[in-house]
Amino acid sequence: MKKLIIIVLVLVAAHFTLVLTNNTYIYTVLKMTVFKGQMSPSIDEYPEFVNDTVRNTNGQIQKWPLARDYNSNELGEEYAEAHNRLGSVAYLIIRNDSICHEQYWDGFGPTSHSNSFSMAKSIVGALTGIAIEEGFIEGVDQKVCDFFPKYCEGKAADLTIEHLLTMSAGINFDESYINPFSYPGRANYGQDLWELNKKYEVTQNPGEVFSYQSGVSQLLAFVVEEAVGKSLSEYAEEKLWTPMGAKNFALWSKDHEGGHVKAFCCFNSNARDFARFGKLYEHNGVWDGDTLIPPQYVSKSVKPADWLNETNGEPNYRYGYQWWTHLNYKESFDFFYMRGLKGQYVIVIPDKNLMVVRLGRERQKRGKFELPKDVEYWIDFALENYSSSGSSKS
Numbered sequence: 200m201k202k203l204i205i206i207v208l209v210l211v212a213a214h215f216t217l218v219l220t221n222n223t224y225i226y227t228v229l230k231m232t233v234f235k236g237q238m239s240p241s242i243d244e245y246p247e248f249v250n251d252t253v254r255n256t257n258g259q260i261q262k263w264p265l266a267r268d269y270n271s272n273e274l275g276e277e278y279a280e281a282h283n284r285l286g287s288v289a290y291l292i293i294r295n296d297s298i299c300h301e302q303y304w305d306g307f308g309p310t311s312h313s314n315s316f317s318m319a320k321s322i323v324g325a326l327t328g329i330a331i332e333e334g335f336i337e338g339v340d341q342k343v344c345d346f347f348p349k350y351c352e353g354k355a356a357d358l359t360i361e362h363l364l365t366m367s368a369g370i371n372f373d374e375s376y377i378n379p380f381s382y383p384g385r386a387n388y389g390q391d392l393w394e395l396n397k398k399y400e401v402t403q404n405p406g407e408v409f410s411y412q413s414g415v416s417q418l419l420a421f422v423v424e425e426a427v428g429k430s431l432s433e434y435a436e437e438k439l440w441t442p443m444g445a446k447n448f449a450l451w452s453k454d455h456e457g458g459h460v461k462a463f464c465c466f467n468s469n470a471r472d473f474a475r476f477g478k479l480y481e482h483n484g485v486w487d488g489d490t491l492i493p494p495q496y497v498s499k500s501v502k503p504a505d506w507l508n509e510t511n512g513e514p515n516y517r518y519g520y521q522w523w524t525h526l527n528y529k530e531s532f533d534f535f536y537m538r539g540l541k542g543q544y545v546i547v548i549p550d551k552n553l554m555v556v557r558l559g560r561e562r563q564k565r566g567k568f569e570l571p572k573d574v575e576y577w578i579d580f581a582l583e584n585y586s587s588s589g590s591s592k593s
Contacts, residue, residue, distance in 0.1 A: 261444025286560030316539030324521025422463030
């Protein structure tokens with residue numbers, strides 16, 4: 200009985216501590232992770248959140264053609280094992296703008312919704328370029344102070360749009376996907392992104408060090424919304440989803456009803472529609488003859504911001520404007536890619552006219568500064584089986 204009383208008192212004390220420190224979101228963390236037997240977010244948790252619907256408002260769907268060799272090659276033992284071990288739910292290979300390989304697992308399909316996680320950052324980057332072209336933002340050198348007075352003093356006064364785009368803001372965001380008290384946990388499971396971001400400060404000189412931080416992308420999204428006078432989901436619907444002819448609606452998870460979308464993550468869609476972003480950037484921001492994003496902005500987005508250093512002191516060769524980059528893959532070619540937690544990828548290989556989309560439940564990491572091992576699986580199968588040119592059959 201005494202032990203039970205002690206346990207109850209500890210739980211009551213813990214509850215009041217969470218209330219007094221404004222950390223009751225921890226209950227949501229526990230409900231959606233630990234109580235489901237997992238230690239981090241899942242790709243299909245969007246029904247638990249409020250979501251903005253991003254639609255193709257004119258209903259004009261642009262279908263993906265199928266290549267003549269569509270699904271002509273099986274995965275083989277090594278690649279099938281990788282997909283199964285890492286919980287792939289979708290795998291798509293596109294060559295010359297035609298689908299040549301398509302596979303789904305675990306009940307997912309071409310119309311399913313799956314979490315982009317940080318691939319959404321690349322969407323924020325695209326919308327920033329559009330806002331600049333439309334004159335809502337003066338350019339990448341415009342100060343963040345022009346939009347929010349909080350960033351008009353001290354080191355923050357030097358903070359520019361480009362610093363946000365290149366993850367070199369010098370803000371003291373903490374980035375951990377295990378610690379529920381770090382920024383990603385608070386942002387994903389909390390209920391007020393704006394108030395959360397206000398707690399963090401510019402503590403280092405902007406424009407010097409590349410430090411990947413979800414809070415930076417969220418701040419960039421706030422800037423875009425302030426500049427254009429629309430929600431990010433509305434702007435994405437108008438400027439990207441509709442003109443790209445997306446087939447299915449997307450769901451962008453929010454912090455609360457009437458609040459902000461989680462711009463750093465949580466754009467829920469399917470492999471075929473995610474691939475549209477890759478096609479748009481592969482074609483330098485031009486979609487079927489219409490320029491959606493300025494080509495010069497796209498070009499800079501998919502090249503590393505090599506004037507920055509990594510946190511280990513080495514030059515940054517991994518990141519551009521909200522897009523990941525990789526140079527000289529296996530001494531053969533460069534590629535750029537959208538990348539999200541647990542191995543969500545849209546990989547674009549311009550020299551091969553190839554695109555690879557992989558969605559799934561896990562990834563295979565290497566060291567902090569290295570290309571994730573699983574990326575090699577997804578790329579190498581495509582190269583070995585579909586790198587030659589082929590024509591469309593439909």
